[in-house]
Amino acid sequence: MPETKPVLMQGNEACAVGAISAGVRFYAGYPITPSTEVAEQMAARLPDIGGVFIQMEDEIASMAAVIGASIGGMRTLTATSGPGFSLKQENLGYAIMAEIPCVVVNVQRMGPSTGVPTAPAQGDVMQARWGTHGDHPIIVFSPASVYETYYLTIAAVNLSQKLRQPVILLLDEVIGHMREKVEIPEAGKLIVEKSSDKVPSDWKPYDEKGLTPLVPFGFGHYYHVTGLFHDQYGFPTGDPPQVERALDRLHNKLEKYRDEIVLTNYIGHKEPRVAIVTYGCVVRSARAVVKKAYWQNRLPVGLLSLQTIWPFPDREIEALAKQVDVILVPEMNRGQLVGEVERYARGEAKVIPVNRYDGEMISPDQISEALGRWLS
Amino acid sequence: MENRQEILLTGAGGQGLILASIVLAEAAVNDNKNVVQTQSYGPEARGGASMAGVIIDIDTIEYPKVTRPNVLLCMNQASFNKYLPRVEPSCTIIVDSSFVSGSYSEEYKVQAFPITRTAKEKIGREVVANMLALGVINAATGLINKHIFRESVFRMAPKGSGELNQQAFDMGYQLYEEGQGQGIGISAQTPQ
Structure with missing residues (x-):
């Protein structure tokens, strides 16, 4: 190197x-x-x-x-x-x-x-x-x-x-x-x-x-x-x-x-109940959430970040969906990749969009709030 | 001191705040810290208000935007009025009294210094007010090793103006130390 x-x-x-x-x-x-x-x-x-x-x-x-x-x-x-x-x-x-x-x-x-x-x-x-x-x-x-x-x-x-x-x-x-x-x-x-x-x-x-x-x-x-x-x-x-x-x-x-x-990266709990799937700058907000929820509070959550979005990481989503109850898909649009996640989750997990489209970056708080709702 | 330090530099377009934020971030890198720098690119960045944020941490920085500033610099009245209500009382607030006056809630710790006036009168160049402001901030907070910061100011300055900018940075330290002695603040300087 x-x-x-x-x-x-x-x-x-x-x-x-x-x-x-x-x-x-x-x-x-x-x-x-x-x-x-x-x-x-x-x-x-x-x-x-x-x-x-x-x-x-x-x-x-x-x-x-x-x-x-x-x-x-x-x-x-x-x-x-x-x-x-x-x-x-x-x-x-x-x-x-x-x-x-x-x-x-x-x-x-x-x-x-x-x-x-x-x-x-x-x-x-x-x-x-x-x-x-x-x-x-x-x-x-x-x-x-x-x-x-x-x-x-x-x-x-x-x-x-x-x-x-x-x-x-x-x-x-x-x-x-x-x-x-x-x-x-x-x-x-x-x-x-x-x-x-x-x-x-x-x-x-x-x-x-x-x-x-x-x-x-x-x-x-x-x-x-x-x-x-x-x-x-x-x-x-x-x-x-x-x-x-x-x-x-x-x-x-x-x-x-x-x-x-196809490049992806998973961080968080070994047996997550709720997972976040996201890409681009939203990964930053999601990582802040998982750091707090998993590393500090040991909650069963994880984050699958997608470096490659096309071809879609279908096998990775399939495997994840079998592990978790809920997949959150935060995106800075009205919901685009969430459709693909849903398709490959094949009904094994509930897929929930978390969207923001006012020209501001999605905040950790917004993801946290959604996460809290599905963890309790 | 918390590990994560969020610094918000605000003022008018043309006051060199974005450059100041880059110099601050560069100094943080040279001081072996993790750092993220962002700035407002909105239409307001063209002539109107200007805002730049820097986050310094020992740990990796995830969310890159400033949400709870530990340090706020206000270089004009509009930014002071806009950002003061958005920070917590524990935030270190530094204002340029050359442009900012008026009353504010007593719960805030506001420290005012004639930053631009000093740059103009003592150094003869108004444009180095941004580096002078960095001197004041670092004197007040000790965010970055002073020696490393001075080096970074020199290296990031346009060719041939390194010493001038360092002089401004040093002047910031001086201004802070003098100001402390006089208990300088907005209310002490300007009629309410």
Whole structure:
């Protein structure tokens, strides 16, 4: 492990630092609150290390530039917030279909539309899953601290490369803007997962036999890139068996690497009666509650925090639901991920939403109150 | 002293309170403490009121927002009026008497110092009032090791102004020590 040093760092800055450590050398974006500091940091850091920073005319073009740079062999990232995330959806779908790696950061703010630009919310959970059309797979990470932002950005970049799959980093205004003490390796050291796959001589861009590494344009292989369903050489096809195989291929690669993708963390009682399931900044409030309820008062409660929200941690919820009577799902929206929790709880536990959507962070008191009601 | 210390810095946009909160947080990191810094990004942060919060703890900090401040700094009248009723009487309240006057409930322990006026008259630069305020706060509370804090003030200052900012920080200490002798307070200074 490289040496670490404690520093004060902002969430958005940790995202930029993590990206650079993971080998990202291309950023194209259009600044928008509360994600602007990611662009600011990338603009300050990339030119010095031979990277490219481009401020594009809008978010649609930013996403297109990122995809282009990725096919050219660069590790890429773009950051935005709500309204900009909506604009990126079409090209995001293209990247999924054409299997082009890239990382899209969405620092969530209060919506819909321009909403409250500086207020935190978690309203884009379903948009991150289904924002682009078609029956596509997606990977979405949701960090709860500045440090998690750092390491999940690194994980996002590496997974994206390995699986040739766009990854979304779903931050929120609280985590993006807050500064806290973190201990991370000094900038400049690469934390890049090397692809062990050699490019075979009979390399095909979308090999029927399974995942092949992306060979960048200009590196000796000719292939076709399209948003249309395509055969293993990348040329368009409408042949039903090939179409079905191609869609399975997109989903299967995520299923194969599920254990590397789905990250969760449980703290609390060994045999909890009431559990909290949450993600993003709400984990902070929930941890404060569990610290008091379990560590101080030894109450049978626990917290399952989800670093990965898509693909949804179905098995983890299934297992948890068998242990507990009640699952509380606090979210800063009118209830989005709670539906998934309910689906995988399969009636084994009562699933209760705890919501706040006034543009303020959910407080430990609000969660505590709900917890108290179900414990007694 | 409780482990968890919550500090709320309030005033007008442009008084350098957000920078002050970052310097305070940086000093806490250098003093080997856990720290979280947040700030108000609302429309009020553009020209109107400004607010920044810092939480310092030995333990890990979960909920990042300031809810029960142990220290409140008010750099203008509006913030004094707004935040005073929200703190508990045990809170250490420091106000800049250059801008704040008027009466308040006797249960609060308010300590007033001419922070901005001193920065202007003794140092010749109004902009260092924020570092002077940090000096006053640390003198009053001993939150951070003084030496480490001074170093952090130097390092975080814009290039070439490190010494000027340290001078302001030291002036804060001086102001606090003198003020203690005179029993300085708002009611002692301004007609009610």
